[in-house]
Amino acid sequence: MVALNTENPPGNEMALAPFIGEALRKTGMDVLIDEYALGRANVVAKFHNGASPVFALNTHIDTVPAGDGWTKDPFSLTQEGDTLFGRGTCDCKGSLASMLEAVRILMASPESWSGTLLAVFVGDEEVASAGARHYARDCGKIDYVIVGEPTSNTVFSAHKGSLRPVVEITGVTAHSGTPELGRNAIYDAAIVTGAVKKHHEDVIRSITHPLVGNASLCITRVSGGKADNVVPDRCELLLDRRLVPGECEESAKADIINLLSGLEQSHGIKARVTAYKPTTGGATQTDLNNAVVQASLTEAEACGVSKPGPYGFQGACDLVHFREAGASGVVIGPGDLSYAHKPDEFVTIPELTNAVKIYVGIVRRLMPSSNVQANT
Known part of the structure; x- marks a missing residue:
């Protein structure tokens, strides 16, 4: 995924969308590659596994431009010990990789959860959130969402918005x-x-x-x-x-x-x-007592995050668009935000694997298997 360049501008998420789509299809999900503008795409996958709730895993496909100052090839994944370098490893192809693995695990054991699982990977988060806005206009009911952004696997339940006159x-x-x-x-x-x-x-x-x-x-x-x-x-x-x-x-x-x-x-x-x-959008928050916030804090702590939160982003992200569509949500992902958008951006393998565990744990906690019905 690092090798498939999705720098924004221009974005060109279609360079990576088929790869993501195929990975999701292999798990058994129904997949739509939605090219909402030339070269710009969302990948939306769905699997109905019994009664509600509807739970979405979301992150973005685009990255910021590589820029100068790299000591490694930004579009060739470089591993040094447990550390992976490359543009997007932290923001946000690390979250994307962990979410794809979480989907694979959940789809391999549908008896362990009940509801409708969505994987919503969008374009243009780094500029104007055109992908998330496009999706949210007609997405239907969503109860919970996890938005993948580099938070060192801590839980963020609020973020700022931006306005640029x-x-x-x-x-x-x-x-x-x-x-x-x-x-x-x-x-x-x-x-x-x-x-x-x-x-x-x-x-x-x-x-x-x-x-x-x-x-x-x-x-x-x-x-x-x-x-x-x-x-x-x-x-x-x-x-x-x-x-x-x-x-x-x-x-x-x-x-x-x-x-x-x-x-x-x-x-x-x-x-x-x-x-x-254009900007990513407005500010939002999910109440501390909401089930998704509490489940996220519990799962993050269980995976060794010593101070799981909740915290708030100084910047903006796509959570606001899911919140405006009616979902309660949090922002969680592998990678340290202070290294995002910089040369020699990186993420560690332990962070990636812990993110998978956290995502799977939250989904199972909020989509209990006792309600599993026959697949439709």
Whole structure:
């Protein structure tokens, strides 16, 4: 799977989807390879084994680009002792491998569980979650989900969301020899920048959540100017707003628009949101007392995870889309998040095997075999 390049952009999950599909078919599951856009694919497998619940194992097929700085070939799995190196080993083909093995074990002993098992492996998590959004629009009822991400096999029950507004500041162009005849959009952008920083410090960072910490607002990109000798009449800023569970995207959007409106009133600055760049999605959480959280904590601890959680992701992932579809869920997977997206990314074999045990244990705990009925 490491050798089949699914860097995103462009994604090209179709390079790996047939391999995943065949592995799932061999277990006896019904498999759909859903190419929802050219070269972009989800792999969705299903097996009905008696009465409810419906339980999904999910992770993503795409990886971030390999980039520079590797001491090993990023697309050739390299083993050194118990450590496996390669792009995606940690994020998230390690989780994918462990989930495929968990499915194989569960399908080999259907008498040990009852319900409907789903394996949902999606595209585009690293950019805009197009695969998860596409699946969740018409996925039907799901009771529980485990989302595979590198958590060192600890249990994460909440994650932040992200919102990225593009803000355009407009001025008046002029010759740079007579700047007083224009209005410099970059100077106005500097005032906007200061206001954004102050708003984060005074307001946004006081919005907190016990698992994921504080919300945030910052500027991550700036561009402006069109010639060396022209006063710029346009400057563009990209804002990054991180939301915590309980926050609403629409309220966050309104807050930013109000901030910009206040600057127009106080400074005459013309600034507006022109677009929102695609992101993974909003924030979410599953209640600590939910059965899937409690089962996950129990199974992780049984596999030797000394401090199983629950914790909260500082970033975003696809859990939110399953939660919006009605599922209760957690995020668990092999690999250390601090090594994801970096050169010489790695995962260890013990983490992979423990993840398999945890996944299988959670499924069996929440899908007890006493309810097994004849397969249909």
